[in-house]
Amino acid sequence: MPRFSIIVPVFKVQGFLRECLDSVLGQSYPDFEVIAVDDRSPDSCPAILDGYAGRDARVRVLHLPENVGLGRARNAGLEQASGDYVLFLDSDDCYTPGLLAAVAARLEAGDDPDIVVFDHVRTHWWGRGGRSTAADLLAAAGTGTFSVREKPEYLHLFLVAWNKAYRRDFFLKHGLRYAPGLYEDAPVTYRSMVLADRVACLERIGVEYRQRRQGAITRTPGRRHFDIFPQYEGLFRFVEARPDLEWARPLLFERALDHMLFVLAREDRVRPADRPDFYREIRSFHTRHVPEGGFALPDGWRGQEMRLLATAPYASYAVARGLREVRRVAGAGKRRVTRAASQRAQRAWYAVRSRLPLDPDLAVYSAFSHRGVLGDPAAIHAKAGEIAPHIKGVWVVQEDAVDTLPPGTDFVVPGSRRYHEVMARATYWVNNVNWPGTLAKRPGTVHVQTHQGTPLKYMAADLLTKPGARHGFDVPKMLWRADRWDYSLVANRHSELAWERAYPCHFTSLRTGSPRNDVLVNAGPQAGEAARARLGVPAGDTVVLYAPTRREYRRGGHVDRIDLARFARDLGPGHTLVVRLHPSLAQGTARGTGLADLHRRGVLIDATDEPRVEDVLLAADVLVTDYSALMFDYANLDRPIVIHADDWGAYVASRGAYFDITADAPGHVSRSYRELAWLFASGTWQDGESARLRAGFRERFCEFDDGLAAERVVRTLMLGERMPEPPGGVEPGGVGRVPAPAAPGAHSMR
Template sequence: MPRFSIIVPVYKVQGFLRECLDSVLGQSHGDFEVIAVDDRSPDGSGAILDEYAARDDRVRVLHLPENVGLGRARNAGLALAAGDYVLFLDSDDAYTPGLLAAVAARLAATDDPDILVFDHVRTHWWGRGGRSEAADLLASAGLETFGIRESPQYLNLFLVAWNKAYRRSFFQEHGLRYAAGLYEDAPVTYRSMVLAGRIACLDRIGVEYRQRRQGAITKTPGRRHFDIFPQYEGLFAFLEQRPDLDWARPLLLERALDHMLFVLAREDRVRPADRADFYREIRSFHRRHLPEGGFPQPDGWRGVEMRLLASAPYASYAAARGLRDLRAAALGGKRRAAKRASETALRGWYAAQSKRPLDPHLAVYSATHHRGVAGDPAAIHETAREIAPHIRGVWVVREDAVDALPPGIDHVTPGSRRYHEVMARATYWVNNVNWPGTLAKRPGSVHIHTHQGTPLKYMGADLLTKPGARHGFDVPQMLRRADRWDYSLVAGRHAERVWERAYPCHFTSLRTGSPRNDVLVGAGPERGREVRERLGIPAGHTVVLYAPTRRDYRRGGHVDRFDLARFAADLGPGHTLVVRLHPSLAAGVARGLGLSDLHRRGVLVDATDEPHVEDVMLASDVLVTDYSALMFDYALLDRPIVVHADDWGAFAASRGAYFDVTADAPGHVSRSYRELAWLFASGTWQDAEAARLRAGFRERYCEFEDGRAAERVVRLLMLGERGGALLPSARRTEGVRTRSEALIER
């Protein structure tokens, strides 16, 4: 008996069917059967199913003699199911990698609940969307099971069949079956949820929910959407037979009315000519099933709509809805006017402050679009506090990052009155990205641009040759903002050449090294041990840091290159896999696709939220990356680096690269997961050739990194010292001190 039976109803999906089946058959957990139900599809779907069944005995195909619709096709597959758990998957959707392994682990951890619910992501024809509205609810469920009577908020989870794993015996015991027509998911979902004694949640994106541009039944206006009423009548007929479920009637009435009102408001479902009839059907349903004690009504407009159902005809409802829209438009206009007035006042304040003298003892810092105290600016600030304490440092930090600031950090939030005062008066501006274009550079101010690492991929003006990569970037505006730079910090001659090419502006290159990397040069094991303890990594483990970068050929930037759970398992005992996502991916769907779940289960450590990436590097023994700039920093630790370049051609073509990292790599290169796993299984990742490649890479790209970059910047640019800052070791003549001007080449 397989663990899972996956039922896939199939009708007119020949263009998507292979992707759907491949997403199931490629799962790392293989204990399942696929029951594909050909609902008399008129295209080539049936032949595709037979092809898959011929080459994989886990696939069974049922060809129906006539078209019966989605619900009844599911029932036909259910009759053949033999698995412990039943899952349904629509044939134009797809599973995400590792889903079934995560479901199996969660079921085992919760002692086989009746239902397990997981998340999804909407995949449009133009790309993947963000996390679903259910994400927070799934996360709040934690690791325990629950029932709906005690936790009714979970009736708000997405109302579909394919985001759940049902215990088959539970499904059979209660005679759960799908009815014909649209909205067939609703009665089965709600009936099963209130019947279930134990429900568990898995905070992981499991399904790529395809949003078809045209042809989706639920987005085709017509009278078929009136099917919603008999579907819910069936649910309430069931409740009439179950007085033990009287507690659920008010909850389910609210859910039913919410669903009906949602459909009524959708222009792609109910035609204008049908809305009065549809509204009357809702009122009739409300009148028939209203409990004596009423039902819980939501706040806001939806609650108003539900109260109107008791007395208001459609004309009154439509008038109330129109009035609400007018009020919303008027309120939006007032808000926009207030915002414009506030912005005008702040511009006036900024202009007034800009007439005051610059404060020679004020420096303003920011990192990565005001996300907090980090990177090169943080290293410069820390050193300035030690050797230039008379220079007061103020950080620009977003409101949502203020609570995470270290103690004692003076800060302002963007757009505030004090922000404009500080920006107008500060002599020193330190940032690793461009400052907003609304800020003017004053004569006498010193703008220090640190960048965010040594560049491999195209930047600045070079993006003009890569229209896909520069999508969303205004390159001319980027260059106008870079015109304000006075100094550009570089870690090597390669970076110096690239920045001067990518940003053809009037700045001076400083061969200082990267201040944030000072802690990496000659680093001892002590700090790494502290970080390991904080991350919960067992003593003595070999720590493998995986740090992928974003992709410009995929909307949203995230692409799963391999199964993280499989890699963690293949590394074997005595190893810990630590994952650090690119900052631009931290708040997207990447973690919901499995990373967060694997972290909770202890399969790996998600270190994306660690405030200082340098700490994560110090805690690791080897770096696995693709094309992240972290490789240049990590080389300073003289620890092994593996470049996983299975999509190098696509990456280089879409984004552009300044050199071929597969030919000039800091370590061994893998071009498939099989090669990556072999490098670690064989020990090749840390052989003499890896050390030779690493040393050559460090010499070519990191020649100005000597551990004194932050001190050099502060002494040269803030204290104005001459002759007090040593040259980087790669260019230093032993025993000779030199003038600081030698650091400058322009």
């Protein structure tokens, strides 16, 4: 029998589940079992849980046949528990290191009390919070045990399931179970606290309580928040049936009203239109359950609210609350007005056009901040032209990029009248970056976010821990704009999890593959010949593509990691070095480092300005990169990749990474120029080990790229047709996976 049973109910938390389980399984105290309850989660959570159970015997997974909600999922786990003590942990939260050892020591010192309560810290999506409101109470409790009747102030501890260790026989003896619906924690917390003869406190932060930006039901407005009333009705039926608990009624009554008024005041819970009804429910509860001898009103505004409940209708309460808010705002000072008159005029015109109905056959496209017909949006636009020609596509393009557009492209320039008209009436918005915040997305508009490849480096909300990398980026505004997304396209499970963490917004992940990679997956042996000829590659040469990414730890973003002239010389005759800088460096200081001169002298080919990166990849026989996302796309070609990671530590420290590319590489890794040169001089860059590493990398990161991504997007989202997921969407490496072709033999170094 283990000392602890840790029950983890799981539903739609695939981006956080591994971190949660790792925090438990990494505890220094080993005597525990984990009962993970899959509440019929529709994402990858069931597979993640089964993977952990297969690797660690302490993990047991209970797959429920239907979704039952958080409370009943906890009950289901409780039925399977065998530990002396039961702990509940929400699957998007984490234990702090050493928690279980500290709880075990506290239990031993307290001679196994009924309940041990420990502290927590709120981890907001923008950073870690400060001390909890329970910190002082926990500190004041000392090392002894007590009952709530002796110390009623401890009913003010945070009323959740996951900050306590319950003695299992105490929990079962009193029939403590979680009811369905929201606020299920409150009745169990209060019942257990007033029933416990011995409560112990542990002055230690045990849980990282994640405050997700979106996704938490308690922060989603709606009528479900009326669940709080039946929850407390059940608690008071229990108390009123127990004469021995009459002492607790005034305490619990005040706590119930405090909780209800707290919920009423939260705009992210009770909608303005529902507040009169919610207030009337509180008053009705007050009338039914007010103790005969009264109860102690708390100090301050909360006490005034409770006094109003006995006498005032909602209108009077709303006036009192409004006056208090006016005084608060006035005391805080005036807000600054920052919007310019031109922006107001543009918004006004956009609002006028938004009164017209949406055009069901209009799609608007943009890529790389309006730089042209590029990337995933271009692939989707082209496929729509083939199989959905009735859908008119209009591109948003910066004025200085108009000359680069293919003939016949319909376009608008940002800020123009037609731009606002098109944006207001288009049913489909397709982009690989965010649209400007000045555009309000209308109901019925379908926003498709394609992204710019598979993420290795931290993005969006994850950059909050990397102040240098997010310099110049307003992460909250970025996420506010991302709130408009309806669909997020992914090429692999890794991207699915990373985007859900980086963008804590409401959207649906679609396992489509990357549309721009269709041309790579479907490429024939001669696919790169046109690009090689356009670039000026001599016939028969082996093309070595060098594609470095930017560095946040260096001003301007560019760092010369290798001597390009030396590298081109060391490659020797029969080889052409092609260099493509990160798009953000195309117009920066990097072009003044000698790259242009080397290009003019024929030492190498500068392909930074080539509009279609796919053509450059097709032209290459081998990719040398550091941490560029191009490696994930290039892997579809099943051609050698070399990772040059001589500054991996500095890069991770400044930018952050979702995994260690030097440990899970798509090919050989060099950590110095000497090693890089040796890989090519010896031919090791294309040996059997390189092929083995690449195969594993492709299985993981080219999982959904089957050459039908653009068609899948158009048919699914624009034509409303059903189309099966890619073969890799069933299981990694599933039967039916379409392999990309190998490099043309004419360009081999063998």
